Amino acid sequence: MTSSDKLHEAEAKIAEAKDIVTNSISETLDHYGIAPSIGRLYGTLYFEDKALTLDEMKEELGMSKPSMSTGVRKLQDIKMVHKVWQRGTRKDLYKAEKNFFKSFIQFFCIRWEREVEENFEAIEHSEKQLLEVINDEELPQHIREEAEKCYQQIHESRAYYQWLDKLVESFRSGEIFSYIPMEKEEK
CATH class of the missing domain: 1.10.10.10 (Winged helix-like DNA-binding domain superfamily/Winged helix DNA-binding domain)
Structure with a gap:
């Protein structure tokens, strides 16, 4: 050759x-x-x-x-x-x-932050509407109970979005890397 x-x-x-x-x-x-x-x-x-x-x-x-x-x-x-x-x-x-670490953090944090913000807004709006139904004593009991059940489900979802918000912060601050270190691959 x-x-x-x-x-x-x-x-x-x-x-x-x-x-x-x-x-x-x-x-x-x-x-x-x-x-x-x-x-x-x-x-x-x-x-x-x-x-x-x-x-x-x-x-x-x-x-x-x-x-x-x-x-x-x-x-x-x-x-x-x-x-x-x-x-x-x-x-x-x-x-x-x-830097793929930096790209990963930027990409996912942007998306996760958007998810947290959109869902917290939806939860707050929905909870407000449901509380109006729950507190309206002129409405039939079964409607108020349905609203209460729905309110509880929505309210419980807050824990996930609070966790996701903390996860984003751990990426942004670099704290996540104390648990899962960035290691460079050897050739």
């Missing part, structure tokens, strides 16, 4: 390894509601050493510029991609967050 053949074979192996991991990232993000194309975009940025413009990403992935822009915005929202500034460049540049 010539050195040129060996070089081409090595380049093909590198490209295949990147494709395998990019596809895996894409499938994983799909499990969490992120479109596969956005997952491939993240995977592509993950393997780049330099920040890329939307045009460069478009070239690499063959996606339309509006799709690319939407994908980058989604990745920015979940803190997996950051806009970076480079002297002398007018176009926006983007770079992937390569």
